[in-house]
Amino acid sequence: MINRFRALWNNVFRKDQINHDLDEELRAYVELVSAEKVRSGMSPGEAYRHTRREMGGVDQVRQRVRDVRAGALLEKLAQDVRFGVRTLAKNPAFSLVVMVTLALGIGANAAIFSVVDAVLLRPLPYIHPGQLVNLSENEPKAGVSGAGMSWPAFTQLRDHNRSFSAIAGLATHSLTLTGYGEPAEVSTVSVTADFFSLFGAQPLLGRALLAEDGEESAAPVVVLSENLWRSRFGADPNIVGRAITLDQRSFTVAGVMQASFRTPFVGQKDQIWIPLVEDPLFGGWRTRPPQTHWLPAIARLRPGVSIAEAQAELQTIGAELAHQFPAESGWQPGIQPLQQVIVGDVKTPLLVLLCAVSLVFLIACVNIANLLLARATTRSKEMAVRIALGASRRRIAAQLLTESAILGLLGGVLGVLLAWGSVTAFASAVPPGVPQLHPISVNGSVLGFALVLSLAASLLFGLAPVLFTSRSDPQANLREGSRAGEARGARHARNFLAAAEVAVAMVLLTGAGLLLRSFAHLLSVSPGFETEHLVKAEVSLPRYQYAKPEQWRAFTDELMMRLQTQRGLEKSALAVPLPILDNSINLPFTIAGNPPQPQGKANMANYVSASPGYFQVMGVSLIRGRPFSVDDTAMTPPVALISEALARRNFPHENPLGRRLIFGFPPNGNVSREIVGVVADIHDVSLQKEPGPMMYVPFAQEPFWGAEIVVKGGLSAADVAAAIRAETHNIDPGLPVTNVETLPQAMNASVAEPRFRTLLPAIFGAIALVLATVGIFGVISYSVSRRTREIGMHIALWGRRPRAFAAWSLGSRRSWRSSAWRQAFLRLLRQPAFCLACFSP
Amino acid sequence: MPAPQSDLLQGTLDVLILKALALQELHGMGISRRIAQMTNGAFDVKAGSLFPALHRMEEAGWLASAWGESETNRRAKFYSLTKAGRKQLQTETERWERISLAMGAALGMS
Numbered sequence: 001m002i003n004r005f006r007a008l009w010n011n012v013f014r015k016d017q018i019n020h021d022l023d024e025e026l027r028a029y030v031e032l033v034s035a036e037k038v039r040s041g042m043s044p045g046e047a048y049r050h051t052r053r054e055m056g057g058v059d060q061v062r063q064r065v066r067d068v069r070a071g072a073l074l075e076k077l078a079q080d081v082r083f084g085v086r087t088l089a090k091n092p093a094f095s096l097v098v099m100v101t102l103a104l105g106i107g108a109n110a111a112i113f114s115v116v117d118a119v120l121l122r123p124l125p126y127i128h129p130g131q132l133v134n135l136s137e138n139e140p141k142a143g144v145s146g147a148g149m150s151w152p153a154f155t156q157l158r159d160h161n162r163s164f165s166a167i168a169g170l171a172t173h174s175l176t177l178t179g180y181g182e183p184a185e186v187s188t189v190s191v192t193a194d195f196f197s198l199f200g201a202q203p204l205l206g207r208a209l210l211a212e213d214g215e216e217s218a219a220p221v222v223v224l225s226e227n228l229w230r231s232r233f234g235a236d237p238n239i240v241g242r243a244i245t246l247d248q249r250s251f252t253v254a255g256v257m258q259a260s261f262r263t264p265f266v267g268q269k270d271q272i273w274i275p276l277v278e279d280p281l282f283g284g285w286r287t288r289p290p291q292t293h294w295l296p297a298i299a300r301l302r303p304g305v306s307i308a309e310a311q312a313e314l315q316t317i318g319a320e321l322a323h324q325f326p327a328e329s330g331w332q333p334g335i336q337p338l339q340q341v342i343v344g345d346v347k348t349p350l351l352v353l354l355c356a357v358s359l360v361f362l363i364a365c366v367n368i369a370n371l372l373l374a375r376a377t378t379r380s381k382e383m384a385v386r387i388a389l390g391a392s393r394r395r396i397a398a399q400l401l402t403e404s405a406i407l408g409l410l411g412g413v414l415g416v417l418l419a420w421g422s423v424t425a426f427a428s429a430v431p432p433g434v435p436q437l438h439p440i441s442v443n444g445s446v447l448g449f450a451l452v453l454s455l456a457a458s459l460l461f462g463l464a465p466v467l468f469t470s471r472s473d474p475q476a477n478l479r480e481g482s483r484a485g486e487a488r489g490a491r492h493a494r495n496f497l498a499a500a501e502v503a504v505a506m507v508l509l510t511g512a513g514l515l516l517r518s519f520a521h522l523l524s525v526s527p528g529f530e531t532e533h534l535v536k537a538e539v540s541l542p543r544y545q546y547a548k549p550e551q552w553r554a555f556t557d558e559l560m561m562r563l564q565t566q567r568g569l570e571k572s573a574l575a576v577p578l579p580i581l582d583n584s585i586n587l588p589f590t591i592a593g594n595p596p597q598p599q600g601k602a603n604m605a606n607y608v609s610a611s612p613g614y615f616q617v618m619g620v621s622l623i624r625g626r627p628f629s630v631d632d633t634a635m636t637p638p639v640a641l642i643s644e645a646l647a648r649r650n651f652p653h654e655n656p657l658g659r660r661l662i663f664g665f666p667p668n669g670n671v672s673r674e675i676v677g678v679v680a681d682i683h684d685v686s687l688q689k690e691p692g693p694m695m696y697v698p699f700a701q702e703p704f705w706g707a708e709i710v711v712k713g714g715l716s717a718a719d720v721a722a723a724i725r726a727e728t729h730n731i732d733p734g735l736p737v738t739n740v741e742t743l744p745q746a747m748n749a750s751v752a753e754p755r756f757r758t759l760l761p762a763i764f765g766a767i768a769l770v771l772a773t774v775g776i777f778g779v780i781s782y783s784v785s786r787r788t789r790e791i792g793m794h795i796a797l798w799g800r801r802p803r804a805f806a807a808w809s810l811g812s813r814r815s816w817r818s819s820a821w822r823q824a825f826l827r828l829l830r831q832p833a834f835c836l837a838c839f840s841p
Numbered sequence: 842m843p844a845p846q847s848d849l850l851q852g853t854l855d856v857l858i859l860k861a862l863a864l865q866e867l868h869g870m871g872i873s874r875r876i877a878q879m880t881n882g883a884f885d886v887k888a889g890s891l892f893p894a895l896h897r898m899e900e901a902g903w904l905a906s907a908w909g910e911s912e913t914n915r916r917a918k919f920y921s922l923t924k925a926g927r928k929q930l931q932t933e934t935e936r937w938e939r940i941s942l943a944m945g946a947a948l949g950m951s
Contacts, residue, residue, distance in 0.1 A: 003902030021918070022896075025869065028917040029888060032870040035913050055888040068893040070900050 007070040022065055026058055076395075080402035087403060094375065095407065098368050101774070102411025102457060104767055105364030107418030110442065110450045112357045112760075114423050115430065116350050117445055118438040124339050125260065125437055127200035128300075132264075132338035133307065135167065135297040135314075139331050146341075147293040149333070151286045153321055154295055157333060158192075160317065163310035167299040168195040171282045172266055175246040175274075176542050176736050180232055183736035185540060186246070187271040189263050190279035196223075198300050199261070205229075206240035206255025213254070213275045220278040222251040226259035227269040246272070247280050247542030248734060262437050264298065264342055280543035292666070293331075298338060311335050342437070349757050356511065356764045359504050361453065363768050366501045367775040369461035370494055372404065374782040376465035383469050397466045404462025405455070412454025416447060429756055468493065498779045505765075505772035512758075512765030519758040522751060527580060528682030528691060530619035533712055534743035535720040536578060539728055540706035540736060552703040553634065555731065559709075560611060562727040568715045569723055573617040574699060574707040575610035579684045581746050582708065589663030589695060591650060592672055605646055605693040606684045607665060609702045615641075615679055617712045623647075625657050625677025632698040639698065640673040644681050646693030663695060665702060673697065687751065710743075717742045854894050856937060857884065859903065859922065859930040866921035868911055869895065895920060903929050 010018060030051050037047035055061060066072060088095040123129040137153060138145040149157070149169065158167045169192045174185040193214030201208060204226055213221050222244065224233070233239055243250045251274065259269065277283050285294060301310055314333040322329040376383075383396055420442045427440040539559070546552055556574060563572045577584060588602035597603060612628040615621075623644055632639055640661055647656050656675045664671040681691035699707070711720050721740035728735050741749075784791070861867065861875040872895070873886045898904045903926035911917040922930065 003900060007900035022892075024916070025918045026888070026892065028911070028915055029869045029892075031915055032868070032911060032913065032917065035915075036870070061888050061892055064889055064893045065896050068897045 011069050011071045012074070022062060026061060030055070030058065076398070077402065080399045081406065083399065084403040084406045088406060091375075094371065095410075097774075098371060098407050099411045099414055101364045101367050101771060102408065102454070103414035103418050104771070105361040106412050106415025106450055106453050106457070107422065108357045108764065108767065109361050109453055110416055110419035110446050111422050111426050112350075112353055113449045114419065114442055114446045115426065115440050116354055117443070117449075118440045120343055120347060120350060121445075122438050124264070124342070125262070129339065130337075131165075131301045131303070132199075133299050133301060133310065134336050134338050134341040135299050136334045136336070137293045137331050138334045141330050145334065148295045149297050150293050150328075151288060151295060152325065153293075153328075153331075153333065154192075154297055156321055156324075157297075157314075157317055158194075161313060163302060163305045163313045164299040165302045166194045166198040167297060168192045168198045169276065169295040169297045170195060170263065171276065171279070171285075171295060172263075173281060174540070175272070175280070176248075176540060176734070177232070177244065177246055177272075178248065178734045178736075179245045183734055184232075185736050185738045186228065187266065187268050188246075188279075189266060189271060189273050190276040190282050191273055192276050195273070196257075198298065201257060201261040203255035204258040205237070206253065208255055208257065209273065209275055214277060216277055218275065218277070220249065220251045221254040221275065222246065223254055223273040224256050225261075225269065225271045225273075226256055228271060229256045231270060245734075246274070247544050249280070249542070249544040251278070264338060264437065265296070280547075288666075299335075307335055307337065353757075353760055356508060356761050359508050360764050360768050360771070361457070363501050363504050363508075363771045363775070365457050365460045366497050366504070367771050367778070368407070368457070369464040370497045370501075370775055370779055372461055372465045373468055373494055373497070374778065376400075376468045377786065380469070393469075396469060400466050400469065401458070401462045404458040404465075408454040408458030408462075411457070412450050415454070416442065416450045419446070419450070429759070464493065464497075494779050494783070498776050501772045501775045505768040508761070508765045508768040512762045515758045515761050519751075519754055522687050522754055525683070525687045527687060527747070528620065528680060529579060530712075531743035531747055533714065534617070534710055535715070535717045535740065536581070536708055536710050536743060536746060537721055537724045537740040538706070538708050538738050539724070540738070542734070543705050546705060549703050550634075552705050553700060556611075556699065556703060556707055558731055559727060562730070563709070563711070563724065564613075566723060566727075568713045569711055569720070571613065571617050571712040572709060573611045573613040574709045575608055575614050576699075576704045576707050577608065578708045578710070579608075579682050580686055580750050581743075584684050585665065587663055587665065587669075587695075589661050592660035592662055603650065603693075605642075605663075605695045607663070608684075608694060608696045609665070609699045609704060610696050611699045614710070617710050618682075620682055621680045623678040623680060624655075625675070627677060627679075628696075628698045633700045636701075638671050638673040638701050639676045641677045641679050641696040642675055643679055643691070643694035643696075645691055646695060647678050649693055661695060664697070665704075668702065688754070717745075852933070853884075854886065854890060855898060856930070856933045857886070858891075858894060858898065859926060859933065862904070862920055862922045862926070863930060866907075866909075866919045868909075868917035868919050870917075871911075872920065898926070902926075 030048070033051045033054070034044065034047040037050060038044055042050065052058065066075075124132060126132060135149060135157070136146045137149050138147065148171075154167075154169050161167070171190045173188055173190075175188045177184050177186045191209065193209055193211045196203075196208035203223065206223075208223060209221070212218055224239070229235060229239060236242075239253050240255060242253050244253060245251075257273070262268070263271065263273075276286070282294075285292070288294070301307070311334075314335055318332045321333075322331070386396060387393065423440060423442055430440065541552060541555060546555065560572060560574065563569045576582070585607040586604050587607045588604055590596060590603065610628065612630055612632070615627050625641070628639070628641065640663075642656060642661070650656075651659065656678060659675050660672045661675060662670060662672045664673075679694075679696070682694070683689065683691050684694055685692070709724060711724075713720075715723075717740055721737065724740075725737045728737050857876045857879070858872060861872050861879065867875060869888070869891060873888075873891055876884050876886050895904065895906075899906055899920070903923060904920045905923050906918050906920050908916060909919045
């Protein structure tokens, strides 16, 4: 082994000495053999010639010695690379086209792969991620799955199980942080005490939450995320132990959690964690009856416990719960791997994107194969000369593949640069629904992916010229000017490649076209309410100071009064929640006087609490009856408005006015309300979803701890924001006004996800089209240049130029029509139906 | 380009070279002549096979080489066996004995 290394070392670094020695050795051999022949009676000249003939040529012997030496392959490779680089540099336009094409293909793939890698492939960024599971409660008969757990079920499960080493519940919303600059809403995750230990998350400063913090009597503490600590608290190293004010209540900072830890499902950088018991909203929910399923829960399986075993134990516990709370029968705890739940519905669109982008890559490869093939025909004479001079076909193939590999790797480098440049823009275009527990970046595995791609590409397009050269006849190629046209085989190969390219590009374009059409359709859908000249802002009330509905009502009454007396803000209203922009509230209702609905088949409708001017401001027309008025107060009988869809569904043949519906936001679920009017349908959930049944109540009768304010008028969003802020702070300086946007802006953001799903395939389709066009142009112009003589002959024989071209183009079209590839092309064209099924809502 | 002597069994040339060098160090032509002499002229090793083999075996560490003077006072490269080369010769010899016995038995020549 050591000998081999020494030999390799010498061959590489003392090459001249070694070669000189070999020459000397062979010369000595020739002279010694000649001398022997002279001794046996030959003349010196004759002996010398004889010897050389016997040897079969000194050069050949020298080459064969070199071939057996250590590192001979390496030397050949170096030679090929040198020669390849020279050839490519001699043809800069060609090399540039190939590398840019490849860079587009590889860059697009690497960029998409970096998203797929961050979202789908990499395990969750927690210790032993395979043990993490998501717990939910399901009611299969009612078709409800993946609901949160009720508090009794959660505690029962947490305290009486053998399958899990830890279970933690988490609920998300936002709290108002005051005292550090402008009051701000902070994304808050309220967690049970085991939360951080379950994930094995280590704090950067201070401590994470402990079991004691979950006690009812504990002092309120908060854990800050590193990003928030840096942006909001100036990375204050003495933050631990300080008090911060959340919703007007003092919390002591227990610790700062490092930035790499992100809460599953939330994935936000700026956030805080507080114990669930201290949460102004959810803390109180723990006393709710077991019928309310609100708490998402995550658990860690004990080592060695499988999901099936845990599922079996959950069944038993579920049965016990049903025994304990008979109203709960039918509900079952469910378990799923955490990663599966998090990745959920982004998997298919991402994989479809990956497919689309790999088609672009395929087109790029075919394109380059075509270019190389065209070049191989022009280089066939060069190859023939080299074969005639004694190069083996294998050697030539190796050299051609080396050239392709150089192109491939250079293209790969450019592609990675492209991906690196675009991935930031790309990551910001990813809609908020895509969980980003890992940052999207060009990392090692993306680089590896790009390397594999460029090598695969080199092999793919490098094989075309190799196959062509190995089939061609060097003798025919050597004959000067022997060829009027071009080889039939090469032409067919190129036609086939061009056809395949068009086919793939058509698939992408058709898919992109369908997506664009459905997206355009989505944008053209009227939401059912006006958006022009509307501005919205959110005011949120801290729930410690403003604990009672009377206070909420008093605040909003005051605010609306102050706003509506200002110039330009007369048309102000408030509602919770706003359609499309906020999560809708879906509640069950019953119709007074009708027999109760069977279990699990309750009537459901979306619930909105709105101020009197809301329908006028939003441009939602009243169909019959009356709108809410300022006379509908907490003192007057409860009233409600319903949407046309609800009227159609539940009162098909009668006048709903005067009938009573029993519904309400908890805890007012059993309030009977008189229907006083019917309003037009609006898209409440999203533009994709058809308008469903809605029920509205007066805000004065059913207030919330905050509201969305909508203002119609000519004022800019900034002016409206300033006015609302000023008036809000006149009432209470500690209140935040957030999410100020014009409605068109906000609506635009609401279609971010469909846009993301449309934009990328559209871009890929465009790239594919450009590549395919360039490819076809290349093939045709090359073909014309090769067949100039043929075309000239046509012109000479038949006279007119057009006919010559017609004959020529007919020829190629005939070959296209006859090819089986046309069939494949047509078959491929039918595929986009699949893409459409994946994308269309 | 002369084809490598096809009637020379794979590995035969290596043994012959090792054997030729067992007694004394020789230069290229010397090895060729010695092999012819040892095999009663059955094997005439051509330069096209000899030199690649010599260089390969030297790289493998079986042979060592040094420049010296030939019998005609010509500067020439002399090859000699290394320790590894002697060991290799021994293993090869044993292997050949086994093969020739086996072949002899198979062809009914014993």
